[in-house]
Amino acid sequence: MNAILLLLRLTITQLIYTLSDFIPRRHKAVMGCYKDKFADNSKYLFLHWQQQKTIRAIWISADKQLIKRLQTQGYEAYLRWSLLGVWHSATAKFYVYNTYIGDINQYLAKGAVKINLWHGSPLKQIEFDISNGPLFQVYHPQNIMQKLIAKAQYHQQYVRPNLMVAPSDMVKKLFCSGFRINDEQLLTCGNPRTDYYQRYKSEDWLQLQLPINTQQVILYAPSWRDSHLDSATNIYTQAIDFERLSSQLQKSNQCLLLRLHPNEAHLATEMSQYPHIINITFWDDIYGILEKIDLLITDYSSIYIDALQYPCDIAFFLFDKTHYQAECRCEYSYVAELPKAGIDLFNFVELQEYLIEFAQKRHTVTKREAVHSYQAFNRSRLLHTFWQHQNRCGLDCLDAFVQNEQIVATKKPA
Structure with missing residues (x-):
């Protein structure tokens, strides 16, 4: 122009x-x-x-x-x-x-x-x-x-x-x-998106057709990578072997809900063909199910801040951390000083091992007890940082x- x-x-x-x-x-x-x-x-x-x-x-x-x-x-x-x-x-x-x-x-x-x-x-x-x-x-x-x-x-x-x-x-x-x-x-x-479900009932969970015998539901909701605006490459299929992940999820009676950012919705199609992986990218949003999931996996997205108000565990899959820090928007300086809400995972092998360990956890400790053990102090500080006025x-x-x-x-x- x-x-x-x-x-x-x-x-x-x-x-x-x-x-x-x-x-x-x-x-x-x-x-x-x-x-x-x-x-x-x-x-x-x-x-x-x-x-x-x-x-x-x-x-x-x-x-x-x-x-x-x-x-x-x-x-x-x-x-x-x-x-x-x-x-x-x-x-x-x-x-x-x-x-x-x-x-x-x-x-x-x-x-x-x-x-x-x-x-x-x-x-x-x-x-x-x-x-x-x-x-x-x-x-x-x-x-x-x-x-x-x-x-x-x-x-x-x-x-x-x-x-x-x-x-x-x-x-x-x-x-x-x-x-x-x-x-x-x-x-x-x-925020209205989280306050709403303190007052009104959600029916979003009823939309899901979970596999029989599902014992844990995992939500994978990565951030939008604005450095890939003009790229046709599917960075998620490069980072994750979805066929192997699907096989592992079936053995562990886990189900993965896949939620990509609206700007990357087109990338979800080829990852949603596998058993125990359900693509919910097309949903309006996911705030109606946060209280139901067992584990949130994200990366640089602020969705984990909303999830702090619920008892799910949180993990961060940072497969492209070096590239992201160099090419995408910088984080605010205060972020480096925040207490960790969950474990950092940097490649597919670490992700697999963590999910296997998480599946075994259900036999020894409940979800809520897990959250309130090693993460309790960190969550308390994070809640004050981000939800100080949630009352x-x-x-x-x-x-x-x-x-x-x-x-x-x-x-x-x-």
Whole structure:
């Protein structure tokens, strides 16, 4: 895209965005999710608001099947560029999303109160804190052309939220830095995605058709490796012999649930053909089963931070640690000082040995007893670091916020 086209795009999109600030906003919320999914914090706040009637909540997506499914379930949902999708995006007072305003509509959001619930805990550097990797130039353009590209192609990344949720003071500090917002723009409380299941029952586990005699369920949920954006290589089949793993799982009466990041969902197909390996990458999300699994295997993903609230064991499979540290986003410096939530494994042989040992563990000690033995002290410290304010329900705090905004609006002179 040459400079003239970039300038034209920038002019048009900024004009539309600016004009959206003059459209009267009504007391309703439009909500969406990354990759046009129905997942994460915005999903659970949406479901809560539907049940409690806190505010009129409308789901926006470009996925026709998803919109049809939600409408069939009795929810209000519209395609992003449909007439009603555009109307509600242009007139809703609240935008509620997990990543960027483009989860809903990045060109019609200027006059709205933007509530970014984010989709993870900051282990890797986020947004304006990013200091390396392919995302660096998005937030730190170095010359005129890069700045023009950033403004034209990454408009939504530069739109600051009006409100975020932070479950601890540490997370609050990092969100302020990464998004360039101030303390007053943070609600200190739990996340909707975990608070939801403290109040409502999950039926996600019923979707699974586990093999007969399954005694342990293992969730493998690795992080997205942004250094492989343009690569066709399946790094997971290179790191793991899934045929041998499947055979071992069958002998140990274990079942592996495979959950890749949405940006790598296409890689899961060739790994899901083996017995005792179930691909759940296509699920909306996995928060409804965390309380049921026996073991979480991840790597650099913050999913383990959510899992700290449940009794599962945690292990880290870091088969590409050297490459990841060199090519992907750096971690925040504080991460090196965190206590370990579980064992580090660096190759397939170590992974196999650990799973065999874990299978034998069930004969000698229960899952909960295992967690509360060698990991108890570490988990206590980690819970304080990341879930310091988990006693304040995020659903209730966000209810109070939108209700207070309505009260303030009604008191304003006409």
